[in-house]
Amino acid sequence: MRAAAVAGALVLLGAACGGVGADRDGAAWAPAPDAAVAPVELVELAPAKRAHCARSRLLRPLCPRLVPRVRAPYLSHLARDVADDGPMHVFDLSRGATGADPAGNRPPRSAHAGLVAGDTERIAPWREPWQARAERLRDGVVARERREPVSFGIVRLGAREGLLLLAPPYPRGGYLADHLVFVWKERDGRRAISLHAWEPAEEAWATLRGIALSTDALRR
Numbered sequence: 001m002r003a004a005a006v007a008g009a010l011v012l013l014g015a016a017c018g019g020v021g022a023d024r025d026g027a028a029w030a031p032a033p034d035a036a037v038a039p040v041e042l043v044e045l046a047p048a049k050r051a052h053c054a055r056s057r058l059l060r061p062l063c064p065r066l067v068p069r070v071r072a073p074y075l076s077h078l079a080r081d082v083a084d085d086g087p088m089h090v091f092d093l094s095r096g097a098t099g100a101d102p103a104g105n106r107p108p109r110s111a112h113a114g115l116v117a118g119d120t121e122r123i124a125p126w127r128e129p130w131q132a133r134a135e136r137l138r139d140g141v142v143a144r145e146r147r148e149p150v151s152f153g154i155v156r157l158g159a160r161e162g163l164l165l166l167a168p169p170y171p172r173g174g175y176l177a178d179h180l181v182f183v184w185k186e187r188d189g190r191r192a193i194s195l196h197a198w199e200p201a202e203e204a205w206a207t208l209r210g211i212a213l214s215t216d217a218l219r220r
Contacts, residue, residue, distance in 0.1 A: 039207035058117035068107035088118035158218030
């Protein structure tokens with residue numbers, strides 16, 4: 001299955017939805033988002049869903065223990081794309097329909113999280129902004145008009161340093177439309193954990209942070 005087919009399958013399942021410096025690779029740094037902001041209520045992910053995620057060897061360390069509380073059980077989908085340039089695995093968790101109103105996408109009304117391993121840029125029709133100028137993540141950024149990914153720079157999340165970004169809205173954003181995405185580099189490719197964002201954006205970031213820190217990959 002090619003990357004477009006992987007993304008298409010997920011869409012059909014309802015999943016679509018300060019000072020700056022640079023590191024050695026030219027990636028921008030910006031002040032970290034406020035870690036004092038509380039997330040929405042997080043609950044244990046059902047064991048069956050964690051087991052579904054863990055079927056992928058690449059994604060197993062990314063499988064979260066905590067997810068936003070929603071009003072019904074999560075739906076899940078695992079897609080594995082084996083291409084000439086290496087594998088890409090995607091695990092999708094969703095419940096409820098995300099819409100154009102950023103404030104209306106706040107859990108428990110809906111939630112959509114994605115895990116990606118491999119060549120993470122194959123999941124979206126845009127390039128990850130590793131070398132773009134970064135800005136500080138503030139409330140209001142999800143609601144403003146955007147055509148390209150917004151970089152919040154390199155941040156440390158648990159045991160990893162990676163790029164934090166906000167994907168463009170649908171259709172430009174593709175599978176990750178309006179997602180906050182934390183992506184980092186491993187020796188065998190990149191890894192990404194994403195969450196469909198809402199306003200207030202700082203609360204959405206705090207929630208993504210809580211999900212990510214419940215994974216084996218980011219726990220210290």
